[in-house]
Amino acid sequence: MDRSTAAQSTGPVGSDRVLAVLKELARHPDGVGLEELTRVIASPKPTVHRALQSLRRAGLAQQDTRGHYLLGDEFLRMAFAHHEARPDHVRVRPALEALAERFGETVHYAVLDGHEVVYRAKVDPPTGAVRLTSTVGGRNPAHATGVGKLLLAHELRTTEDVEAWIGDAPLERRTPRTRHTAAELHEEFEAVRERGYALDDQENEPGVNCLALPVYAVSATAPSGAVSVSALTYRTPLSALIEAYDEIRSLLGPLGAPLR
Incomplete structure (x- = not known):
């Protein structure tokens, strides 16, 4: 097993991976690319991509014209509404x-x-x-x-x-x-x-x-x-x-x- 595979095997799985991706997006207000997300989350690129797609379907993430991912407007709407309350x-x-x-x-x-x-x-x-x-x-x-x-x-x-x-x-x-x-x-x-x-x-x-x-x-x-x-x-x-x-x-x- 090479280093990349070993790192990915210790990464989050299932719903934990989706949450890890969401938290990482919050650290990049200008957006972040799939390659960097894959490296930071320590998971295979296809699984990180699937997590991003789940978040995008829920409106919690979006993709800009550069192909970078960032928090979606629905996430921000919910966060601000919760904050005001x-x-x-x-x-x-x-x-x-x-x-x-x-x-x-x-x-x-x-x-x-x-x-x-x-x-x-x-x-x-x-x-x-x-x-x-x-x-x-x-x-x-x-x-x-x-x-x-x-x-x-x-x-x-x-x-x-x-x-x-x-x-x-x-x-x-x-x-x-x-x-x-x-x-x-x-x-x-x-x-x-x-x-x-x-x-x-x-x-x-x-x-x-x-x-x-x-x-x-x-x-x-x-x-x-x-x-x-x-x-x-x-x-x-x-x-x-x-x-x-x-x-x-x-x-x-x-x-x-x-x-x-």
């Missing part, structure tokens, strides 16, 4: 509940709105823990929060970007730990992009820290919001949240990862 905070809530139960701490989902973050969802721990005073619909300065710094890091890539975002009015220093200058924030944003999460080390409120991760509930490439596990420092120090990063990321599931 389920707001992002509704989709994120099961993950928030799992995180609150696992860590016994308050979990937020927030979005960026100019210089502030708006909390779209909040789940308090089920029992036992002290609950934070944050509310759904409440706001905080973006630069002083983990969720805000996480989202800003994806938008403000240079010092000039940060300076333009700050503008003429100085940023509020909520605590002595709050980073509030362009140089401080640019350095922080670079660190956020490198490690994949943001931290709030008592920068918004004394005695409270948090770890924030991106959520891809709307776009496959840019975070629509961020989730934070917020904790009282005496009970859950920041080092404990950092050590739990992989577990937090796992509990977020697919919402925590961009489409690659």
Whole structure:
């Protein structure tokens, strides 16, 4: 058995192959050829072609004038209709509940709105823990929060970007730990992009820290919001949240990862 045959023998079969082809099409908004699909799916060309034909009959795939395949209009219609019927905070809530139960701490989902973050969802721990005073619909300065710094890091890539975002009015220093200058924030944003999460080390409120991760509930490439596990420092120090990063990321599931 040669390498090609060996690779194809380990590929998906039946309905799994159709789903694998559908997922691969989603990674190619400009279309993808049959040869590349066959290679990536690791299945024989005739079977990949049959999967494509099944998807085309259902309107879930289509072929352009170059012979490349891409997601069909029917698939997009269903996806957008489903998306409109389920707001992002509704989709994120099961993950928030799992995180609150696992860590016994308050979990937020927030979005960026100019210089502030708006909390779209909040789940308090089920029992036992002290609950934070944050509310759904409440706001905080973006630069002083983990969720805000996480989202800003994806938008403000240079010092000039940060300076333009700050503008003429100085940023509020909520605590002595709050980073509030362009140089401080640019350095922080670079660190956020490198490690994949943001931290709030008592920068918004004394005695409270948090770890924030991106959520891809709307776009496959840019975070629509961020989730934070917020904790009282005496009970859950920041080092404990950092050590739990992989577990937090796992509990977020697919919402925590961009489409690659």
